[in-house]
Structures are given as structure tokens and as C-alpha cells.
Amino acid sequence: MLPFPPDHTPRYQDFSIKAISDETLREGGERAPFGADDQRKARLIEAITQAGITDIDVGSGITEPAFVRSILDAKHLMGRIPEQAGFSFNLTLKTWEPLCEELERQLPRTYLEDIYVSIGMIEIDSESHLFEKVCDRLRSIGVGKLRSSLLNAFSSTVDDAKYEHLNRQIERCRRQGISLIRINDSVGTLMPDATAVLAANLVRDNPDITFYLHSHNDRGLGTANSLISVFHGFQMIEGGVAGVGNRAGLAEIESIASVFEENDITIDSGPLDQDKLNSAALLAEKTFMAAPDPYRAVSGFLVRNENAGIVNVPDYLGVSRPVDYFLNRIGLFPTYIKQILTESGMNTEAITDDAFIDEVYEELAARMDRKYQAKRDEYDRLTSEIVGFYDDIVRLDEVQTCALDVMSRHQSIDRQVTLRAA
Missing domain, CATH: 3.20.20.70 (Aldolase class I)
Structure with a gap:
């Protein structure tokens, strides 16, 4: 080298x-x-x-x-x-x-x-x-x-x-x-x-x-x-x-x-x-009709969305960056629900009621599960459509079929000219 x-x-x-x-x-x-x-x-x-x-x-x-x-x-x-x-x-x-x-x-x-x-x-x-x-x-x-x-x-x-x-x-x-x-x-x-x-x-x-x-x-x-x-x-x-x-x-x-x-x-x-x-x-x-890449580094349209749950390591480390937060099942913990409600200013009595926090947790989890299944079905449909969209590319064998079509058209014109001349 x-x-x-x-x-x-x-x-x-x-x-x-x-x-x-x-x-x-x-x-x-x-x-x-x-x-x-x-x-x-x-x-x-x-x-x-x-x-x-x-x-x-x-x-x-x-x-x-x-x-x-x-x-x-x-x-x-x-x-x-x-x-x-x-x-x-x-x-x-x-x-x-x-x-x-x-x-x-x-x-x-x-x-x-x-x-x-x-x-x-x-x-x-x-x-x-x-x-x-x-x-x-x-x-x-x-x-x-x-x-x-x-x-x-x-x-x-x-x-x-x-x-x-x-x-x-x-x-x-x-x-x-x-x-x-x-x-x-x-x-x-x-x-x-x-x-x-x-x-x-x-x-x-x-x-x-x-x-x-x-x-x-x-x-x-x-x-x-x-x-x-x-x-x-x-x-x-x-x-x-x-x-x-x-x-x-x-x-x-x-x-x-x-x-x-x-x-x-x-x-x-x-x-x-x-x-x-x-x-x-x-x-x-x-x-160029490219399927959007939501998580592409720097410019992906979802790349600044950060899981706000307990799994959020950057926030734990005190890293400051412009992000939008979301929650999913992985990040959902009763402890974090209590933290979010505390930071939102909800009254202390509700926040300290463990039964209430557990009920909120279960309701959120059920909503996420329903949303997941709906989005799973939609994703399967969209990806099938995207693959189908790109499937209609002009391949090299189409050059030959195109040439044969042109050749056939020329031969048809030649026959017509010959018939007229006769």
C-alpha cells in the first residue's frame, strides 16, 4: 500500500x-x-x-x-x-x-x-x-x-x-x-x-x-x-x-x-x-421521485424526533439539541408518566396516586397497541405500492423490443409503398 x-x-x-x-x-x-x-x-x-x-x-x-x-x-x-x-x-x-x-x-x-x-x-x-x-x-x-x-x-x-x-x-x-x-x-x-x-x-x-x-x-x-x-x-x-x-x-x-x-x-x-x-x-x-428517507442523517424529516421515554440517553447525558419528542411502548414507564405530568403542572394529589398513574399507563399502552396495528397495515400497503412504483423501470431488453417495433413499422410502410407502386 x-x-x-x-x-x-x-x-x-x-x-x-x-x-x-x-x-x-x-x-x-x-x-x-x-x-x-x-x-x-x-x-x-x-x-x-x-x-x-x-x-x-x-x-x-x-x-x-x-x-x-x-x-x-x-x-x-x-x-x-x-x-x-x-x-x-x-x-x-x-x-x-x-x-x-x-x-x-x-x-x-x-x-x-x-x-x-x-x-x-x-x-x-x-x-x-x-x-x-x-x-x-x-x-x-x-x-x-x-x-x-x-x-x-x-x-x-x-x-x-x-x-x-x-x-x-x-x-x-x-x-x-x-x-x-x-x-x-x-x-x-x-x-x-x-x-x-x-x-x-x-x-x-x-x-x-x-x-x-x-x-x-x-x-x-x-x-x-x-x-x-x-x-x-x-x-x-x-x-x-x-x-x-x-x-x-x-x-x-x-x-x-x-x-x-x-x-x-x-x-x-x-x-x-x-x-x-x-x-x-x-x-x-x-x-427525482425518490421515496423519502425519514431517518437520513441531518436532513431526514423525522431525524429530529426523539423517544422521550426512559430510554432517552441523550437527555440523560445532558446533550442539548433541537428535537421533537414522541412516546412509544419501548419508552413507556409509569415513572416517566409521573415525570411528564409533574412537569406539565398537574396537581400533586393525582400524581402521587399510584393507581391513577397505572391506569393512565394502561390506557396509553392500549392506544399505542391499536395505533401500531393500524400503522402496520398501512405500512405494508404503502411499501407494496412503492416497490410496485419502481418496478416499471425501462430495462435493457426493452431496447430490443423497441427496435423490433420500429423495424416492423418500417416493413409495414415499405409494403404499403410497394402495393401503391404496383
Whole structure:
């Protein structure tokens, strides 16, 4: 495994990074089984930028350049998006030709100069220097800023061979004048210790490059790895609100913001608004038709609900935090009923009557049991509907059936033409 540089010192608080890069729109669109309409996506961008995020990755699809045009119109002509907000568009060396054509067709040169284009899969056809040719092509149509996304299938460690391969790709980017590079944990296999070593070495060996980590959450480590990357030197951080991203998602930006606030980590592009980020996370679920996650860290809509019963350890420890309380059977004890009634100001005679407290306990328990059964039945129905909702995804075999339908339609037209000619 690659070792730490001998002079490396991590930083955990009281430092600054350049920016947060948001992937909600791009990966949300790629992940959503049924897509998302442009109007909802635009409202989501407005919510994310109003929360203080200024680096937005907008999309990668063939229809997205037209959407980018509408977003830049909203920024420059309508003032709906903050002036400091910037946008990037993704293409790979497998998709560059139609996307270049659409970028040139949809965006005026002033807009092309205003956006980043991020290039991925740069190893493709390297013998014929395809990456370099695509950089030239993008510049010829007026794109003023390029960044690169380096894809990796990391194992749990980063060995010397993998590290040297990365540096060769970084050098290719450097020769193209690209100084903003995203390191992709493309299949979510990096471990935090390997992330730390990777970040420390890349920053030490490439002081002219700004790095950030694209950290997938396949092992539940996306947010941890993203934080580790900046603790060990990366100058930007990336994620999605609500952790939106392909498969298990990306690092959760609202969780990152919470850690930053607690550790006095600031962002050169400006402060973040935690409440607005949390609202944007809920909006992201609606935009991409994702089933709401009520207990997601920081932004889940039930995450601040705390069992108020005897089992409430945070309150016992004197931890102060904004919460809403509830009671269930696990937390229900006669002793706690007496405490609640005392704090509510009920008369002492009733509170000291053990028979009365027991009766209240039994009535509450019966109510909870009835509510549980009703909610159990409702939950089973809702989960069945949700699974059914996602079951209608367009699968790959539908490409073939669609092609056969088109072929059949063409053959029918050909027969009609032949009959008319006869």
C-alpha cells in the first residue's frame, strides 16, 4: 500500500477549502428511473445555490445542453440564480461527439465561456490522443474552462501501480492546462485509510492541481471518505444533497456542512445555510421521485424526533439539541408518566396516586397497541405500492423490443409503398 508522505500532517478543524461541488443534478438525473422534468430541476438548482453552493454539475445527457441554456438564462437574464454560481457539464470520450454538437448548437459563445466542461474516461483511445483532440474541439467551439474526471475502480487500498497510473493521467490533464481534477471512487470501494493516503500523496506531488473526491456510498462510507479527503489536503469537497447519486448515492452535502460548522471549516466561496440545505435535500427527493428517507442523517424529516421515554440517553447525558419528542411502548414507564405530568403542572394529589398513574399507563399502552396495528397495515400497503412504483423501470431488453417495433413499422410502410407502386 502507498505510504503517507513523511512530512504529512492532517488538518481537522480551523481551515478553509475552495468550494463544495454539487452533483445532485447530474447524478440525480442519471439515477432516476423515470427522469425528472426541467422545471423541477431548475427549482432544485435555485434551492441549492440559495443555500450557498456555487459549483453545480448540471448534467451529462444529450438533452441537457438545452437545459444548461435555460439555467444560464435564469442566472444572467432573470436573476433567479446567484451571480457567483457556476456550472459544469459532463461528457466522456464515449459520448463527446453528439454532446459537443449540442453544446455548440444550444449555447452562445458567451455561455460556453461561462461554464466548465468536465471530461471523463480520458484513457479511451489514448494511442491516438483522443483526449487531447476533444480538448481542442471543445476550445474551438468556445468552451473556456475544462476540468477532468478520472475514473477508478479502487480496491480497499491504493498501491503504487494504481497511483502511478493516476499521476500519468494527471500529467495529461496538466499538459492541456487543466488544473481542476476530480478523483472518482467510481464503484465505492475506497476505505477511509486509503483515502487519507491517496489525498496526502496527490496533493504533495501535484501542488499546482486542485483535487476533489467523487465518493460513492456503496459501502456506506461516501460522506466519511469525502471528509477524510479534505482532512488530508484536498482543496474541494463534493456530494449531493440527500446523498443523491448513482446506486447507493454520494456523500451527503448537508452532513458535510454540519461537520464543517462544528469544526470551523470554512469555504472560500461563502458560507452554507444548513436549514436551506436540508430543505433542498427534501426537494431533491421530490424532484427525482425518490421515496423519502425519514431517518437520513441531518436532513431526514423525522431525524429530529426523539423517544422521550426512559430510554432517552441523550437527555440523560445532558446533550442539548433541537428535537421533537414522541412516546412509544419501548419508552413507556409509569415513572416517566409521573415525570411528564409533574412537569406539565398537574396537581400533586393525582400524581402521587399510584393507581391513577397505572391506569393512565394502561390506557396509553392500549392506544399505542391499536395505533401500531393500524400503522402496520398501512405500512405494508404503502411499501407494496412503492416497490410496485419502481418496478416499471425501462430495462435493457426493452431496447430490443423497441427496435423490433420500429423495424416492423418500417416493413409495414415499405409494403404499403410497394402495393401503391404496383
